[in-house]
Amino acid sequence: MNYADWPLSAPVNITWEITHRCNLKCIHCLSGSSNESPGELNLTECKNIVDQLVALGVFEINFGGGEPLLQDYFLPLLRYIHEKGIVTCISTNGTVLNDEAVTYFTDNPLVNIQVSLDGASAEVNDRIRGRGTFYKILSGIECLAGKNITLSINTVVTSLNFHQLTELKEMASSYGARLRVSRFRPSGRARDSWDNLRLNSAQLQELSGWLSNDPSILTGDSFFSISQDGRSQLGLDMCGACKLTACIDPCGFVYPCAFMQEREFCGGNLREILFEDIWNESTSFLYFRQLEPESCRACPRFDKCRGGCPAVAYFVSRDLNSADPECLANWSREVGSKR
Amino acid sequence: MVCRLADNVRVRKESWGLLFYSPPRHKVCFVRSGDWLSPDSFAGEWTVTGLAEGIDVRTGTPAEAVERSLQKMTGQLIDSRMVVDELR
Numbered sequence: 001m002n003y004a005d006w007p008l009s010a011p012v013n014i015t016w017e018i019t020h021r022c023n024l025k026c027i028h029c030l031s032g033s034s035n036e037s038p039g040e041l042n043l044t045e046c047k048n049i050v051d052q053l054v055a056l057g058v059f060e061i062n063f064g065g066g067e068p069l070l071q072d073y074f075l076p077l078l079r080y081i082h083e084k085g086i087v088t089c090i091s092t093n094g095t096v097l098n099d100e101a102v103t104y105f106t107d108n109p110l111v112n113i114q115v116s117l118d119g120a121s122a123e124v125n126d127r128i129r130g131r132g133t134f135y136k137i138l139s140g141i142e143c144l145a146g147k148n149i150t151l152s153i154n155t156v157v158t159s160l161n162f163h164q165l166t167e168l169k170e171m172a173s174s175y176g177a178r179l180r181v182s183r184f185r186p187s188g189r190a191r192d193s194w195d196n197l198r199l200n201s202a203q204l205q206e207l208s209g210w211l212s213n214d215p216s217i218l219t220g221d222s223f224f225s226i227s228q229d230g231r232s233q234l235g236l237d238m239c240g241a242c243k244l245t246a247c248i249d250p251c252g253f254v255y256p257c258a259f260m261q262e263r264e265f266c267g268g269n270l271r272e273i274l275f276e277d278i279w280n281e282s283t284s285f286l287y288f289r290q291l292e293p294e295s296c297r298a299c300p301r302f303d304k305c306r307g308g309c310p311a312v313a314y315f316v317s318r319d320l321n322s323a324d325p326e327c328l329a330n331w332s333r334e335v336g337s338k339r
Numbered sequence: 340m341v342c343r344l345a346d347n348v349r350v351r352k353e354s355w356g357l358l359f360y361s362p363p364r365h366k367v368c369f370v371r372s373g374d375w376l377s378p379d380s381f382a383g384e385w386t387v388t389g390l391a392e393g394i395d396v397r398t399g400t401p402a403e404a405v406e407r408s409l410q411k412m413t414g415q416l417i418d419s420r421m422v423v424d425e426l427r
Contacts, residue, residue: 006355006369007354008353009351012367057351059349059351060365085360086340087347150363235405244367
């Protein structure tokens with residue numbers, strides 16, 4: 001698909017990091033969250049942003065952080081959003097769920113819950129998410145399971161949990177949930193653990209084959225560039241940043257995506273400028289919308305991924321015109337050279 | 340054939356046509372319909388003939404001239420599970 005032929009007047013969905021506050025300190029956290037940031041938006045400001053998104057016809061808001069449930073006004077904000085009919089997906093670490101939240105989520109067709117779990121055993125999960133978290137997360141999942149809540153378990157695939165993916169899928173299934181896998185990307189705290197936790201080319205090949213053989217596994221972001229073609233019909237064939245999605249941070253800054261929260265990529269702040277103006281006119285968004293990495297244009301797979309994930313490319317090489325280092329063309333080449 | 344949007348599917352007008360979105364599957368579908376159709380065209384139950392007649396009334400384009408392409412569009416929306424058909 002060529003985005004230039006199908007420009008959107010507004011995003012399909014928004015990733016909204018509602019706070020940087022988090023009770024965990026995961027080593028791969030994309031936003032490096034732990035403490036609340038100075039100047040986080042208040043409820044009135046958030047409602048104003050919601051009103052803008054409603055007027056633009058945004059379909060879905062995906063909440064993350066930080067831990068969204070630690071934002072004091074999170075449930076009142078959700079109620080406000082649901083009154084407007086917008087679908088929400090809430091990414092939680094599962095350790096701070098309370099009865100009020102679970103009751104509100106139950107039987108609510110506008111709520112999707114995604115609990116993060118990064119291993120099928122305490123040994124693996126706790127190396128990533130912190131000591132003692134595995135059983136706390138399972139307790140959280142048990143609070144949600146068996147109720148009428150659309151539930152998925154999200155695993156960021158790393159070299160530590162790669163061998164447990166099938167087990168994780170079975171665990172998710174046992175709770176009536178689906179497994180969603182996310183790419184490990186070197187943003188936030190993950191920059192420090194990138195070299196140790198990233199998949200090697202053989203693992204990328206195996207992951208690609210595993211995903212191709214199991215369409216029930218959910219993949220949220222940019223797997224199109226590392227996966228084989230059999231899966232392409234299940235999702236996008238290009239990076240959606242600034243084209244279908246954008247990210248709002250806890251202080252109202254708007255970025256191309258959650259993995260590109262660098263000051264130089266910021267489209268503006270919603271305390272000063274309307275979302276619509278950022279989407280239509282900001283230099284950063286206009287740039288990303290036309291970005292086609294130079295190093296990829298001669299690749300025979302260019303039409304199938306259009307350069308893959310610019311966040312990975314940027315944080316590895318500091319060059320937006322370089323290729324996604326984990327793309328299928330790259331790992332195939334590496335696997336081939338080792339034979 | 341009477342059709343309706345599948346459960347929870349939303350439709351948004353874009354400069355090139357209509358954007359369909361299925362929240363349960365987080366899927367989008369692009370329909371290059373220009374200004375011939377609007378989200379209201381898909382409210383409640385509808386038929387291809389009804390859509391074509393609506394275009395005829397609004398634009399003066401004869402219904403029979405657009406009915407074939409509307410059938411194709413409807414088939415694609417059914418295939419992508421944005422629309423369900425209910426035989427009467």
